[in-house]
Structures are given as structure tokens and as C-alpha cells.
Amino acid sequence: MQCAETGLRLNYMRPVYLTGMGKTVFGALAGRTLKDLAVEAIDACVADAKRDRAGIEAVYVGNFDGPSFTNQNHLAPYVAGAAGITGVPATRFEAACASGGSAVFHAFHAVASGIYENVLICGVEKMTSQTTAKVAQILAGAGDAELESAVGATFPAIFAMVARRHMHQYGTRREHLAAVAVKNHYNASLNPQAHLKKVITLEQALAGKVVAEPFTIFDCSLVSDGAAAIWISASESPIRVAACAQASGPVALAGKREITTLEATRLAAAKAYAQAGIGASDVDLAEVHDCFTIAELIAMEDLGFVAAGQSGPWVAGGATGIGGQLPVNTSGGLKAKGHPIGATGVAQICDLATQMRGQAGERQVARHRTGLAQNLGGSGATSVVTILRKD
Amino acid sequence: MQCAETGLRLNYMRPVYLTGMGKTVFGALAGRTLKDLAVEAIDACVADAKRDRAGIEAVYVGNFDGPSFTNQNHLAPYVAGAAGITGVPATRFEAACASGGSAVFHAFHAVASGIYENVLICGVEKMTSQTTAKVAQILAGAGDAELESAVGATFPAIFAMVARRHMHQYGTRREHLAAVAVKNHYNASLNPQAHLKKVITLEQALAGKVVAEPFTIFDCSLVSDGAAAIWISASESPIRVAACAQASGPVALAGKREITTLEATRLAAAKAYAQAGIGASDVDLAEVHDCFTIAELIAMEDLGFVAAGQSGPWVAGGATGIGGQLPVNTSGGLKAKGHPIGATGVAQICDLATQMRGQAGERQVARHRTGLAQNLGGSGATSVVTILRKD
Numbered sequence: 001m002q003c004a005e006t007g008l009r010l011n012y013m014r015p016v017y018l019t020g021m022g023k024t025v026f027g028a029l030a031g032r033t034l035k036d037l038a039v040e041a042i043d044a045c046v047a048d049a050k051r052d053r054a055g056i057e058a059v060y061v062g063n064f065d066g067p068s069f070t071n072q073n074h075l076a077p078y079v080a081g082a083a084g085i086t087g088v089p090a091t092r093f094e095a096a097c098a099s100g101g102s103a104v105f106h107a108f109h110a111v112a113s114g115i116y117e118n119v120l121i122c123g124v125e126k127m128t129s130q131t132t133a134k135v136a137q138i139l140a141g142a143g144d145a146e147l148e149s150a151v152g153a154t155f156p157a158i159f160a161m162v163a164r165r166h167m168h169q170y171g172t173r174r175e176h177l178a179a180v181a182v183k184n185h186y187n188a189s190l191n192p193q194a195h196l197k198k199v200i201t202l203e204q205a206l207a208g209k210v211v212a213e214p215f216t217i218f219d220c221s222l223v224s225d226g227a228a229a230i231w232i233s234a235s236e237s238p239i240r241v242a243a244c245a246q247a248s249g250p251v252a253l254a255g256k257r258e259i260t261t262l263e264a265t266r267l268a269a270a271k272a273y274a275q276a277g278i279g280a281s282d283v284d285l286a287e288v289h290d291c292f293t294i295a296e297l298i299a300m301e302d303l304g305f306v307a308a309g310q311s312g313p314w315v316a317g318g319a320t321g322i323g324g325q326l327p328v329n330t331s332g333g334l335k336a337k338g339h340p341i342g343a344t345g346v347a348q349i350c351d352l353a354t355q356m357r358g359q360a361g362e363r364q365v366a367r368h369r370t371g372l373a374q375n376l377g378g379s380g381a382t383s384v385v386t387i388l389r390k391d
Numbered sequence: 392m393q394c395a396e397t398g399l400r401l402n403y404m405r406p407v408y409l410t411g412m413g414k415t416v417f418g419a420l421a422g423r424t425l426k427d428l429a430v431e432a433i434d435a436c437v438a439d440a441k442r443d444r445a446g447i448e449a450v451y452v453g454n455f456d457g458p459s460f461t462n463q464n465h466l467a468p469y470v471a472g473a474a475g476i477t478g479v480p481a482t483r484f485e486a487a488c489a490s491g492g493s494a495v496f497h498a499f500h501a502v503a504s505g506i507y508e509n510v511l512i513c514g515v516e517k518m519t520s521q522t523t524a525k526v527a528q529i530l531a532g533a534g535d536a537e538l539e540s541a542v543g544a545t546f547p548a549i550f551a552m553v554a555r556r557h558m559h560q561y562g563t564r565r566e567h568l569a570a571v572a573v574k575n576h577y578n579a580s581l582n583p584q585a586h587l588k589k590v591i592t593l594e595q596a597l598a599g600k601v602v603a604e605p606f607t608i609f610d611c612s613l614v615s616d617g618a619a620a621i622w623i624s625a626s627e628s629p630i631r632v633a634a635c636a637q638a639s640g641p642v643a644l645a646g647k648r649e650i651t652t653l654e655a656t657r658l659a660a661a662k663a664y665a666q667a668g669i670g671a672s673d674v675d676l677a678e679v680h681d682c683f684t685i686a687e688l689i690a691m692e693d694l695g696f697v698a699a700g701q702s703g704p705w706v707a708g709g710a711t712g713i714g715g716q717l718p719v720n721t722s723g724g725l726k727a728k729g730h731p732i733g734a735t736g737v738a739q740i741c742d743l744a745t746q747m748r749g750q751a752g753e754r755q756v757a758r759h760r761t762g763l764a765q766n767l768g769g770s771g772a773t774s775v776v777t778i779l780r781k782d
Contacts, residue, residue, distance in 0.1 A: 013505070059639075064464070065458055065464060067456055067458065067459055067529075067532045068458055068459060070536065071532055071536045071540065072532060072535075072536040073455070073456060073485070073487060073532035073533050074485070074486065074487040074532070074533045074534075074642055074768055074769050074772055074773070075485070076485075076486065076639070076773075077486075077639040077640065077641075077642055077768075077769075077772035077773055078535070078642045078772070080639060081639070081640075081641055081642060081646065081772070086639060086640065086641070087638055087639060087640070087654070087655075087658055088638070088639060089493075089496065089636075089637040089638065089639065090486075090639040090773070091484055091485075091486055091493050091496075091497065091637070091773075092484070092485040092486065093482055093483070093484065093485075094464070094465070094466070094467075094482075094483040094484075094485055095465065095467065095468075095481075095482055095483065096464060096465035102480075102482050105480065105482075106482065106497060109501065109504075109506050110500065110504075113500075113501075113504035113505060113506050114404070114504060115500050115504050138458075141458045141462055141463060141464035141465070142464050142465045143465075144463075144469070145461065145462045145463040149462065246480040246482070247478055247479070247480065248450075248467070248468040248471060248472070248477060248478060248479060248480065248481040249468065249472075249477065249478070250468075250472055250477070251465055251468055251469045251472060255472065263478070264478075267478055377465055377468075378465050378468075381465055381468035381469070381472070382465070382467075382468055382481070
């Protein structure tokens with residue numbers, strides 16, 4: 001179906017812009033609640049947008065498992081109401097660790113297709129009030145309860161199998177995985193809002209406490225509290241949300257034909273590149289879902305930045321550093337910036353936009369016309385790819 | 392923004408139709424899992440649609456708290472994958488007891504605005520594998536954890552306060568509340584898919600075990616397992632989804648100016664009536680959210696069927712019976728059909744459509760051109776109103 005006036009298909013009828021953004025620091029924030037983190041991010045976002053929050057027509061909340069972490073459910077009207085936004089539709093989106101990205105995906109389409117002019121997206125998670133054992137149990141719910149969590153296959157174990165297979169198939173080495181950790185720790189050390197600001201060496205990364213072979217503690221992302229919010233609208237502003245695509249795949253690793261590539265990411269990337277009218281080589285910087293170091297390597301391949309199997313040497317050679325060919329996770333990534341689950345997919349957009357506005361301080365990259373964010377749920381059952389552009 | 396060709400605003404650009412529907416029985420279904428209930432509903436829906444599931448472009452899953460009830464999170468790709476639908480965006484929507492309605496709301500707008508031609512919505516909940524105490528705790532999460540659940544204000548207590556206030560303000564009597572229960576129990580006795588098929592008398596309803604004064608056990612809806620699915624599309628078919636609106640209000644009862652009316656329902660109803668181009672008097676039958684008997688009475692007022700305070704005598708006088716002026720909850724409602732939370736808002740659409748197709752058997756109503764569904768979350772923090780029409 002086409003519009004006679006513009007000749008465009010009804011979908012993606014009009015451009016969508018980033019109007020404002022706000023984030024809390026990420027960390028183990030004792031004394032902070034899910035509600036006050038979300039309100040801080042929303043207030044910062046509204047202030048950044050320089051608009052009246054009364055203009056917000058719908059609220060999209062990305063949250064993985066607030067009910068289990070904090071006993072609070074029905075989080076969208078809960079958070080929106082606390083931020084002074086009432087009456088309008090307020091909905092929580094859950095897609096495991098891609099909950100934030102999924103909220104962005106649905107909000108983007110609602111504005112692109114003309115349903116709303118102005119919407120607010122808030123991603124939030126409060127994790128650190130639970131014990132480590134309880135956190136592990138909650139996180140395991142994002143895998144397949146029957147096939148994985150019931151038999152003890154937690155996410156470090158699942159991604160360790162992926163890493164082992166990538167090593168076997170392509171000759172990827174532990175040093176390649178560790179290079180991701182070293183880079184992201186360094187980047188986070190320059191990010192005032194990051195959870196961990198501890199620079200590490202390759203030797204330290206390799207010598208870390210083993211979590212699930214071949215992973216040490218340095219291969220695993222953090223358990224964090226935090227929130228991020230963005231305001232997107234149909235009103236022109238310098239940064240355009242050029243594309244946002246979500247795709248799905250099997251929840252259980254056992255359901256995948258190959259485990260060294262994530263079909264959901266490849267599908268979402270192909271759709272997002274087509275929507276934006278660009279290719280992988282046009283991307284100037286990326287924030288990707290490094291829940292484990294292997295996930296960042298695989299993302300490089302699935303997003304088309306390097307050929308399958310080539311990511312290890314490429315990353316270890318410095319291509320994705322702040323001064324490299326394609327800076328990746330200049331924020332520090334989930335690895336060191338932190339990973340308050342529901343917030344992650346929204347925070348990635350804030351992190352890209354900070355670079356694209358030239359406000360990244362010591363982490364500032366040189367080329368920043370086109371930024372790409374990739375947000376993953378589980379071991380690839382959901383993947384969301386978003387592209388920001390300055391025209 | 393308008394389309395030059397049609398003069399319509401971009402939103403609600405084109406009609407949306409009900410293409411297919413399917414439901415499981417509702418009940419305490421020992422041995423059934425969340426996954427197999429969802430798959431059964433989806434399979435029934437696809438069969439009813441007489442279409443190939445490969446044509447489904449996105450999956451919308453309404454689920455309140457599968458993670459707490461079943462330890463399984465990331466439910467949308469989990470359920471969609473099990474039903475043989477992979478690759479496409481699959482997202483879980485949570486809005487407490489309005490999770491199903493909220494999934495319908497977002498799916499409706501996606502088709503109406505031209506993003507997709509065909510989408511599937513599945514509502515599902517598996518509740519009865521938990522103890523009663525655990526169920527009560529999980530349900531309490533839909534209220535305000537700080538202001539309500541922490542001090543023991545569970546939902547029976549919250550709605551009992553609403554009932555007390557309605558009685559005080561308008562002279563509503565326990566017999567009026569009980570009349571809702573008697574009607575809905577009778578209706579469910581004629582519904583082969585209902586959870587409870589036990590006809591009760593007014594005397595029995597009034598003499599039931601007290602749960603929270605003035606409520607007896609007969610004023611409270613059921614804890615059930617079940618699933619429902621609908622396929623909506625842009626392809627013409629006899630039943631049109633003429634409107635779907637979602638609105639929000641305070642999560643805590645303490646945040647409301649008045650507690651005998653739910654602002655979210657009034658907002659959603661006003662918007663839905665305007666979208667559909669009809670008024671309350673055009674509605675031929677309704678399925679409303681009778682989580683407690685008082686909720687059905689208040690819904691009559693908030694949806695504009697009777698003036699504020701008049702619902703008690705009106706319902707007790709038989710106006711909402713199967714042969715009455717406006718049949719309400721001919722399915723048996725949450726009260727007796729059952730209330731598998733995430734399924735409820737989707738099942739309401741199936742129940743209306745069953746009547747509108749003339750397939751309701753002994754429950755069949757005479758006039759069925761226009762049906763309205765109202766799905767409530769918490770004590771009114773979310774409300775979704777959907778209108779079906781035959782043109």
C-alpha cells in the first residue's frame with residue numbers, strides 16, 4: 001500500500017529523530033530504587049530534549065524482570081506515573097536482555113508510521129539488591145527452562161560453549177577474547193557513567209578467575225543497576241533514527257543449526273541496513289551486545305564488519321579501538337560500562353548519540369556520521385539492530 | 392499529517408480485520424505447560440484463519456508473569472518458536488492483567504498504520520502450578536510494592552475498598568455485587584471452554600466464605616491456566632477491529648482522586664468510541680474485566696452504559712443478562728470462565744467474535760453487530776478498550 005502523495009510505502013512513511021536522551025550512572029547503586037533510577041533518566045532526557053513532557057503521547061518501558069528483582073510488576077504505568085506522565089498508553093516490553101532494544105523497535109515504528117509524534121522510551125533494571133545466586137537464577141529464565149536452566153546451563157556456560165566452538169572452527173584464541181575485555185575496560189575508564197573504571201592488561205584478563213572455561217571473570221559482563229531514556233519524535237533534529245529492526249531465533253542453543261553465528265542478528269542487520277539504505281562499511285561506530293567477550297566477536301561477523309571467523313585477529317589487532325577503523329563499545333560496553341539489563345538497549349542509543357554529538361570527551365571518535373547499536377536477548381532468541389545517522 | 396489521497400490522518404489509515412481466533416479451555420489444567428497451551432491456541436487460531444502461518448510478520452505475546460509462575464522468561468520467541476514461527480519480531484507485552492489487551496493494542500496499531508499485513512497475538516498464563524500463597528504474592532506485584540503489597544494490601548483487599556466506597560457513595564448493595572456473580576456463573580455453565588460450570592443462586596453468593604468484606608469467594612475471579620490467540624490483518628473479513636485504545640492511571644489506589652471510577656477506562660473508552668465512530672448506546676454486547684464483581688459494575692459506568700452509581704440496580708434488574716438490553720460477559724467472565732491473566736484480554740476478543748459469528752450456542756445473543764471488550768490492569772493503572780464491528 002502506497003501513499004499517492006509521497007509514493008512511499010506506508011511503513012517507514014516518515015523520518016524519526018532523536019529528540020533527547022538521559023542516563024543514570026551504571027553501577028551497584030545501593031539505596032537507589034528502580035523507580036528513582038527511571039525517573040532520573042527520564043528527567044534528564046526531558047531536560048535534554050528541551051520539551052514539555054506533557055507532549056509525550058506514549059511511554060515504552062524496556063525491563064527484563066523487575067518483578068523478580070524488585071517485587072514490582074506493571075512497571076510502565078508505575079515508572080511513567082512517577083515521572084509525571086499519566087493517562088497515555090504505557091507498556092512494558094520484555095525480550096530478555098534485548099528488552100530495551102525491543103522497546104525502541106516498537107516505539108520507532110509507531111512514530112515512523114504516524115501513530116504518534118512524540119514518544120518516550122525508558123530502559124531500566126535494578127539488579128544488585130538480590131544475592132548473586134538469585135541473580136543467576138533470574139537470568140537463567142532467559143534461556144530455555146526445560147532444556148537449559150533445569151540442567152544448570154546458565155548463560156556463562158552457554159556462551160562458553162559458543163566460544164569453544166568458535167575456537168575450534170576458526171582458530172579463535174583466548175587472547176582474542178581477552179582483547180575485547182581489555183579494550184572495553186579501557187574505554188569504560190574514560191566514561192564517567194560507567195560501572196567499572198579499572199584498566200586491565202591482557203595478562204590480567206587471561207589470568208582472571210575461571211567462570212566457565214574458556215571464560216574468566218573478565219570475559220563476563222557486569223550485574224548493574226541503572227536506567228536510560230530517549231525521546232524520539234517526528235520533529236527534525238540533527239540525529240535521525242534511520243532504522244530499527246528486530247528478529248527472533250531459537251531460545252535454546254540446541255535449536256540452532258550453527259552456534260557460532262546468530263541468525264536473529266543477521267536478519268535484523270540485513271533489514272536495518274536496507275531500511276537505512278546503507279551497508280556495513282558505512283558504519284562509523286558501533287555499540288554491540290558484549291554480554292560475553294565472544295558475543296562481541298560474533299557480532300562483528302553477524303553485522304558484516306568482518307567475514308565469519310575473522311573477528312578474533314581483527315579485534316585483537318586494534319581495529320575496534322577508539323582510534324581504530326571501526327570503534328566498538330567506546331562506552332565500555334556491557335563488560336565494563338555495566339549491564340542493567342532492561343536499560344542496555346536504550347543506553348546504547350544514548351552512547352552512540354553522545355559520540356555523534358561530539359560530547360564523548362577523551363573517548364571521542366573522529367568519524368561519527370553513522371552509528372549502529374545491536375542488542376541481544378538470551379543466546380540469540382531476540383536481536384535488535386538500530387542505526388543512527390546525521391544527514 | 393494527512394494522506395492526500397484519502398484525507399485520513401496517517402494513524403488509523405486503514406481497516407483492520409479479525410482473520411482467525413483460537414482458545415484452549417480455561418481451568419486448573421494439571422500436566423499442561425505454558426508452552427503447550429500457547430501452541431494449542433495458536434494452532435487453533437491458524438486453522439480458523441485458514442491461512443499459512445508463514446504469512447505471519449510479527450508475534451505479540453501478552454503474558455503477566457510467566458517468569459514467576461513457570462521460571463520461563465523471554466516468552467515471545469519461546470512461544471512463537473514452539474508454534475513454528477521464527478525469524479520475525481516476537482515480543483512480550485506486560486501490563487499486569489491487561490497484558491493481553493495491551494498486546495492487541497500494539498498489534499492493532501501496527502496493522503492499522505501499515506507496518507504489517509498479518510500479525511498474530513497470543514495471550515497465555517500458566518498459574519496453577521504454584522501454591523495459593525505464591526500466586527497471591529505474584530499477583531500483588533501488579534499493585535504498588537511500597538504502598539500496597541508491602542503492607543498486605545492484596546487485590547481482594549484493594550477492590551473491597553473500592554466496593555465499600557461505591558456502596559457508601561451510591562447505596563450499592565451486596566445483592567448488586569452478587570447479581571454479577573450469579574449471572575456470570577450461569578453464563579459460564581453454558582460455555583464449554585469455561586473453568587467453572589457451577590450455577591449459583593443469589594443466596595449462595597451472599598453466603599459464601601468471606602474473603603475481604605464485603606467480598607465472598609463468589610465476588611472474586613479465578614486462578615486459571617489457559618491461552619487464546621487471534622490473527623489480525625488488513626485483508627477484509629466479516630469482523631472488523633474498529634478500534635483499540637489503551638490508557639494509564641496511577642498504580643496505587645492512594646494515587647487516585649476518586650476510587651469508584653477508573654480514569655484509564657474512561658480515557659480508553661472515549662478514544663475507542665471516537666476511533667470507531669460510535670457511542671456507548673451502539674454497543675450490542677460486551678466482555679468486561681470482572682476481576683471482582685465491583686469491577687464489572689464500575690466498568691458499566693466508566694464505559695458509559697449507565698450513569699455513575701446506577702450500575703448496581705441496573706445489573707441486578709437483568710439488563711446485562713443474555714436476554715437483556717446489553718449482554719455482558721456471556722462467556723462467564725473472569726469470574727467463572729476463568730482468568731489466566733495474560734490470556735484474558737485476547738480471550739475477550741475471541742468471546743465477542745464467537746457471538747458475532749452466531750456460534751455461541753445456548754449463550755447466543757440476538758443483536759451482535761457491535762462488541763466491546765474492556766481489559767483492566769491492576770486497580771486501573773492500565774485499561775484497554777477494543778471494539779469489534781460487522782459493517
